[in-house]
Amino acid sequence: MGDLFTLPVLLGIIYSGIRFATPYLFAAIGETFSQRSGVLNLGVDGMMLMGAYSGFFVAVKTNNLWLGLLAAALTGGLMGLLMAVISVTFQATQGISGIGLHILGLGLSTLLFTTTMGGVGTIGGFPPVRIPLLGEIPYIGDIFFNHNILVYFAFLLVPVSNWILYKTTFGLQVRAVGQSPEAADTLGVSVKGIRYITVTLGGILAGIAGASISIALINVFQENITNGMGFIAVALVYFGAWRPTGVLFGSLLFSFVNALQQWVQLKGIPIPAGMAVMLPYILTIVVLAFSSRRISKPAALTKKFERGES
């Protein structure tokens, strides 16, 4: 196994690990906001698919990647809004309505793709941007500072969302609504209003996560291109203990193991392909099983809220 991990290989794995953490970061941080306010959105994957499709479609048709990104954000936001209507206003069971949205996104994106675009196509996605000075550092520059713009955005999202959650009035309201909605309500905080905002925001970020796959990382669209990434993102929120920094750590870990696994396959190492693909997922399950996060879990997660019931 000695020649397996040469320096270029290691660098390649790190590079790709960072790169492919992008969709997880967008989706999982959006989901963090949603769950912090007490709504479990299991429809992330469907929202990502819709984002991936609409971003790809608009970018191809207009030849403008930014318009594609905007379309993805809007589509995701609409899906999030729909989730909020179903689970906050109509108080449907959150887990079930999320799965419904996933199926809707999966079906609709496939249908729209085959009717509007036909077969698989590719697109020239967001190009890598080498950051001046930092990008010149040997090795480091290549690995960390030569990515496309969405990768930078994803990592920037971590401190930004940390700041929003812990340093703003909105963030305080989100945390309170997810822990004790009754208490927030008696202080005149609109529990449902906050949940609408966070769930919609989660949808927008899921849409962007999808677009990051179709117009920035892989630059193709095909049926079910996310392949369950949205569900992994939900798991990463638990893994990250509902904190953006925890989510960052989880996304990177997951993405690195995934990159490693791909490398193992590429080298034709005699491990059954199925086993290798399963590796990151097994890791997720193991980590989730052993991390007891009951203390930080939003106490009102998945609970409906109606004034006067208690």
Add this chain to the structure above:
Amino acid sequence: MSKLLSNGQPQIGEVRAVGIVKRFPGVLANDHVDFDVKAGEIHALLGENGAGKSTLMRQLYGLYQPDEGKILIDGVEHRFHSPKDAIRAGIGMIHQHFMLVPELTVVENVALGLKSSRGFVLDLDVVEKRVCALAEQYGLKIDPKASVWQLAVGEQQRVEIIKALYRGAAVLILDEPTAVLTPQEVDDLFVTLRQMAAEGHALVFISHKLHEVLAISDRVTVLRDGRVVGKRPTQGATKEELAQMMVGRPVILQYDMPPLQCGDTLLKIEDLFVQGDRGVDAVAGLSLELHAGEILGLAGVSGNGQRELAQALTGLRPVRKGRVLLHDKDVTNASPSERMALGLSYIPEERMKEGAIRDFSVADNIILQDHHKPPYVRSIFFDFKAIKNDAKRLVEAFNVKTPTLDTPIKNLSGGNIQKLIMGRELWRRPSVLIAAQPTRGVDIGASEYIHQQLLGQRNGATTVESSVVQRRTPTQAGMEMREMLEGRREQCLATLLISEDLDEIRALSDRIAVIYEGKIVGIVDRNEATVEQLGLMMAGVRKEEALGLKKSGDHSEKEPS
């Protein structure tokens, strides 16, 4: 313009509710209620659980809207669509169950929902300064940076008061503020309330504890079944009079205690050590013996190991060291069901967590422990007729008020849930009963009933019998109940009564053991120690010292009040 209060708000002269009617599905919670509170006074709102006190106040606070009637502030009609409107009008409310977010700090809890001086960005440093200033002015000691879950109940209540003052409350409604406090914390609270009233705040004090109402209020309004049944100045009122207004019939506030008859040791605790949630020994070397036929009261300030002791005795918490003997059998590590089989019953402190399942029906809660045994199962199926039958008998025998047997138990009042749990436990014919805070948060009528039951069990059950036999012609239920009680008369139940309510302990116990930091400080006989002496022991002073202090005068109060 009226004068400014210490929190910078203009005084409100009077809040008046006129002809308030509020209906819930199937319940007329407020029936043309008139109520008013004036600046500078403490107005007590007295009534049993379910009388409609909280509902009335929730309308003054904008949480509910009245179906009929209006709310006037200084003569001007106000309609509140949400608490925000009420807060803006200068009304603050402290809820029966604290409305705090445990994970947030004190300052964050205060800042929640307020506009920040920096717009979108929190200004916690500004809030903290004002919190400290208010705390100073009103004598409310608090650590602004602590997380709320770390605070004791009394401290959490101070946070609630500061929260209301910070929002500019000129009128403060306190919904059963003393229900969860220790005697010392109640004293502290009363000092604060008196100061606030003296300053010109208008205060509404809700309670069903008569001595507190008499001690703190200027006026009393009594609610029963949604209607005002009495209104008078507190001066000159007596407990008996208020209790009768509240319950609608004369109430026994003192109990007769026939002398002890039995005496075998049924439960023996030897040098017991039990760890608390934080890993330290909450029970540390405790020994105690419980005899047949006696009620042993365990007095102590909350958090001195009572909860852990009860859980260890019932098998819900592991014992680290020491032994527990039930009928001379070592049950130190036995499971709860093995202990039950040996005759142990438990009325838990947290009735909704350990005693009942919220969403289960009354009937299902009744058969909780025995649902897998005959007569409730035949082969592998439930015998619903047998279940209904027994549930009906129990509900009747123990005077549980419930619309139907299928009603989810969470819809019952605290007192009725407690009567049901107690009934279920006594129905099992235990020989040893652990009763933890049996009347906490329970109204006077139900408390009286529960107390009589406990006393009745002590020496042959007279009270249950009378309630069944007097009120009904001897139905089958009554006859069976009677047989069951005849059987128990020989048994002589041993009861360990764990309570933070000294009145309750003194009214019911044959002997009183005082617990402090997980150990027994001393055991006194029923009338051996005064309230003050018990208080000293609860603070850790040894029995000999505590009794030596005041023994000379010996004006031990006979009246357990």
